[in-house]
Structures are given as C-alpha cells and as structure tokens.
Amino acid sequence: xxxxxxxKKIIMLLVIVLxxxxxxxxxxxxxxxxxxxxxxxxxxxxxxxxxxIRMYDEASQILEGLGEEVDxxxxxxxxxxxxxxxxTYGPFELHTHEIDGIDHVSSIIFLDDSISTKEGIYLxxxxxxxxxxxxxxxxxxxxxxxxxMGNSKxxxxxxxxxxxxxxxxxxxxx
Numbered sequence: 001x002x003x004x005x006x007x008k009k010i011i012m013l014l015v016i017v018l019x020x021x022x023x024x025x026x027x028x029x030x031x032x033x034x035x036x037x038x039x040x041x042x043x044x045x046x047x048x049x050x051x052x053i054r055m056y057d058e059a060s061q062i063l064e065g066l067g068e069e070v071d072x073x074x075x076x077x078x079x080x081x082x083x084x085x086x087x088t089y090g091p092f093e094l095h096t097h098e099i100d101g102i103d104h105v106s107s108i109i110f111l112d113d114s115i116s117t118k119e120g121i122y123l124x125x126x127x128x129x130x131x132x133x134x135x136x137x138x139x140x141x142x143x144x145x146x147x148x149m150g151n152s153k154x155x156x157x158x159x160x161x162x163x164x165x166x167x168x169x170x171x172x173x174x
Contacts, residue, residue: 042054046117054105055106056151058104059094059104082097091110094107095107104170107169109167110122117154122163123166124163126163127161127162134154143157144157151171152169153169
C-alpha cells in the first residue's frame, strides 16, 4: 500500500472515530475560554500563511484570511447545536461548529506533509522528534499520543515510529 493511500485510510478512520465520539456524548455546552487568559489557557496554535488558529476561535475572520476553500461540507451536528462545517484547504481541513449561532474552530486535521505544527512537527516526523518538541506529558493509546493544553488537544498518531496523522482538537469538557 502506498503512503498516500495509507494516509487517506488513517485520516478517514480518525474522522469516523471522532464523529462517533461526538455523537455519543449527547448535547455539549463547552465554549471558548476567556480571551484575557494567557497562552497556556488558550491552548495549541496552528499557524498557516501568517494566520494563527486556535480552538474555539471565531471562524469568520480566519476563513476570510484563508481565502477560497478547495472543498466544503456541512451537516447537522450531533455533538453540538447547529451545523458542523468542514473546509478543506489543500494541506489541511478546518472543522467548525456553532456556539450561539456563531461558527468556532473545533479541529484542524493535517492532510499532507507540506505543513507543520508551530513546533516543527509534520507528517512522517519521527516519534523522537515529537517527544523532543512536546515532551513526555502525554497519554498514549494504540500509538495515539495526546497532548493537552488549555482548551485544546494535539493528537499525533504514530505508526512504525513515524507520524501518520496530526490533529488539533477542541476539548469538549472544560
């Protein structure tokens, strides 16, 4: 199996798992943290073309800055009230959900190795590079390394000692 095909299968599996997890939790009222809190409270940041994106950021200005998406999908949310929306921009997907009628960032999924985290981790980085960048304050289950900061999680899936999936995700319980 080619790396690209393998990557697509892994990403689809993660998306399906996230949908099931979200749908099984019932209604959730988690929301953004206070904007006046320090970086640690805000959580992880993803920077793309000079645009900084955090979980629970209001999506409208981010989407405007990112420009035209390659693909768009929306569906009624089963974890939140309102619509879940997925915007695909070449190397990543940006997921949003509504809070009080306003779209907020709920996750970012890397689709290829042309982008990296703020700390320099990209698809196909080694486990050693991940540990050097993020340390040992993680939980691990079946190769999925989960780091938590503020209102976000960073999920890094390791297979055969290399990164095969990277996702930033909003915490749903705070």
